[in-house]
Amino acid sequence: MTDIFHQRVVSAARGWIGTPYLHQASCKGAGTDCLGLLRGVWREVLGTEPETPPAYSMDWSEPARIEALWQAAQRHLVPKNLSEEAPGDVLLFRMRDGAVAKHLGIAGRLGAEASFVHAYSGHAVVESPLSLPWRRRIVARFTFPEERI
Numbered sequence: 001m002t003d004i005f006h007q008r009v010v011s012a013a014r015g016w017i018g019t020p021y022l023h024q025a026s027c028k029g030a031g032t033d034c035l036g037l038l039r040g041v042w043r044e045v046l047g048t049e050p051e052t053p054p055a056y057s058m059d060w061s062e063p064a065r066i067e068a069l070w071q072a073a074q075r076h077l078v079p080k081n082l083s084e085e086a087p088g089d090v091l092l093f094r095m096r097d098g099a100v101a102k103h104l105g106i107a108g109r110l111g112a113e114a115s116f117v118h119a120y121s122g123h124a125v126v127e128s129p130l131s132l133p134w135r136r137r138i139v140a141r142f143t144f145p146e147e148r149i
Helices: 003-014 034-046 068-076
Strands: 078-080 090-093 103-107 115-119 125-129 138-143
Touching: 003 034, 003 103, 003 115, 034 103, 034 115, 068 090, 068 138
Parallel strands: none
Antiparallel strands: 078 138, 090 103, 090 138, 103 115, 115 125
């Protein structure tokens, strides 16, 4: 991914900061969840979404133990090694040991001031420090394709 493309992704994600958290939504300024943020950034940077997600509950995938979010990411994003950090990376988090991975964020800054942009339940879209507690929860790292796959 080129540096210009990385910056377009980060800039698009930051443009959503302050959007209220709203489950299953993807409307900049009105409401979004973490998947909706990723979908919105995709639309801004790449155009039409490659698929429309089905309706999902707050505990989606957990009862059936299906890694639905991870599978969708593998269909449409480019997998990366966890150690290959770059701004604009899509981060997939497992919030509890043994649970399915169901939170997404987009890497902002790297290094000592590392951050990521995400829609956080009960809050809004924020840019949070990528602190050790968050880092420990990352289970996969992806990049947006520079061109539609």
